[in-house]
Amino acid sequence: MKPMQFTVNAHIAFDGDGTVNGMIASARVVAGSLLLTLTLPAGVAHEPLAGRYFLARCVEPTEWARSHDWTLSLRRPLFVAGWRPATVAAGAERWLLTSSQLEDVGVNWLAAQPVDMPINLVGPLGNGFALPSHTRQLAVVSEPARVAALLPLIHAMLDRGGRVVILLQAHNSIEPLLRDLLPLATEVHQEAPGADWRTRLQDALAWADVVATALPAGEMAGLLEAVRTARLRVERGLVHCLADARLVCGYGACLACLTPLANGRWTRACVHGPVFDLADLAVG
Ligand code: FES
Known part of the structure; x- marks a missing residue:
């Protein structure tokens, strides 16, 4: 189902092209992995998320850069590590995303971005883990x-x-x-x-x-x-x-x-x- 159009602020919103824009709340490296906390608009996903991923665009958040800067042309995968609904403000959610590819130049670029930097994402994508009901x-x-x-x-x-x-x-x-x-x-x-x-x-x-x-x-x-x-x-x-x-x-x-x-x-x-x-x- 297409997410409801909702804008928290100019940088936390569903985009008209099917992508979603969020803002970095924190970026840290722990045990060789990038842990990126992002504020996203509410309603990105509600189903189980372990093993699913977003693809992040690694570019400055300007119209010009999005259209012309293809230095890091490929989006980088970030796996879902956590999700807390409505913890920031009405209409916004906190997501924890992770990558183990710290040697990758795109992941490095993401790790170096400051708090409040807008990031454009596609996702969540793929099929994740499902826990069978009998699992104890x-x-x-x-x-x-x-x-x-x-x-x-x-x-x-x-x-x-x-x-x-x-x-x-x-x-x-x-x-x-x-x-x-x-x-x-x-x-x-x-x-x-x-x-x-x-x-x-x-x-x-x-x-x-x-x-x-x-x-x-x-x-x-x-x-x-x-x-x-x-x-x-x-x-x-x-x-x-x-x-x-x-x-x-x-x-x-x-x-x-x-x-x-x-x-x-x-x-x-x-x-x-x-x-x-x-x-x-x-x-x-
Ligand atoms: S990542 Fe392109 S076909 Fe799977």
Whole structure:
């Protein structure tokens, strides 16, 4: 359904071209990820949002720049890390968006913008995580820079009275700022890559009703092996993965996000993902 036309101020509004304009409330880097708090007009989305993303334009907010400055021509994906309705003012909402791609020049540009800087977005896009109604024990498998994209799922699980174990692959201990971001009611473990990580991973996979992952592509083969060890087979519906895909256009047009499937075909992660059942992915 098309959102209601609503203007909070000139920079927090739905645009006539289907995009939405918001303003930066804060930008900070935590554990290798950008956390961008934005004020957006109310009514951007109401459905579950974990794993869904916006595409942000990286350009000065002037008419001239929007029409002529293509220095950073591609929009950059920002995953939903949180959403608080009507917390700012009537007609406005606070959103927390995140990216783990700090080495990217566009994400760097976003990270350097000041408070109250207008940002133009498309979204939320894609298919995110869904928690089956039977789920009581959620295991989250990720790394510090990517775990914020799973925060909405973690909160949803805790809200329904379930248990959450978070397993992070990291060489160093978890930054206090990241620990503050993870709900106190969760059980958090951190392990460096190696035998201890594999043991922890197998334990989490054996314990969980549902597993949500946000891992680099290079870690997927190890995940698959651990699932086979812990559960003997890859059960459909058990492990849901946020694909490490390059999200560029968000509409299935550019093919930058092509993702191989277990049936030998390819799919476009931007529209058919970016969250996939591990049983559907070609890994290795
Ligand atoms: S990002 Fe362009 S087709 Fe998926």
